[in-house]
Amino acid sequence: MATLQFHGKVQGTTECERESSLLAAALQAPVPLTHRCGGHARCGTCIVTVEAGADHLSPPGTAEARVLQVLKAAPDQRLACQAWANGDVSVRY
Numbered sequence: 001m002a003t004l005q006f007h008g009k010v011q012g013t014t015e016c017e018r019e020s021s022l023l024a025a026a027l028q029a030p031v032p033l034t035h036r037c038g039g040h041a042r043c044g045t046c047i048v049t050v051e052a053g054a055d056h057l058s059p060p061g062t063a064e065a066r067v068l069q070v071l072k073a074a075p076d077q078r079l080a081c082q083a084w085a086n087g088d089v090s091v092r093y
Contacts, residue, residue: 002056002085006031006048008093022048022057022080022091033093039081044071046080048091056087 004025006012012029023046026033037043041063050057057078060068064082071077080091 003088004085005090019084019086022083033080035081041067041079041082047077048080048093050076050078051090051092053089056085056089058084
């Protein structure tokens with residue numbers, strides 16, 4: 001069981017029994033995480049900063065890496081729609 005914590009305008013915590021995207025977990029929490037493109041790594045509106053548990057996230061894929069590069073994202077930032085958690089993670093949005 002993984003615990004996902006969200007820190008921002010609204011705090012939220014949820015537990016997932018299996019691998020889950022940060023976006024899906026945020027919606028379950030419920031945390032109002034913006035996601036204009038519907039989770040397809042096209043807009044970058046779901047960008048989050050990983051505070052803890054980065055090693056429990058899937059590696060960035062090609063589409064996510066491209067969007068993060070365009071956004072000039074910091075190394076600790078990920079797109080919630082593309083980052084899949086398989087362990088405890090804490091993010092700021």
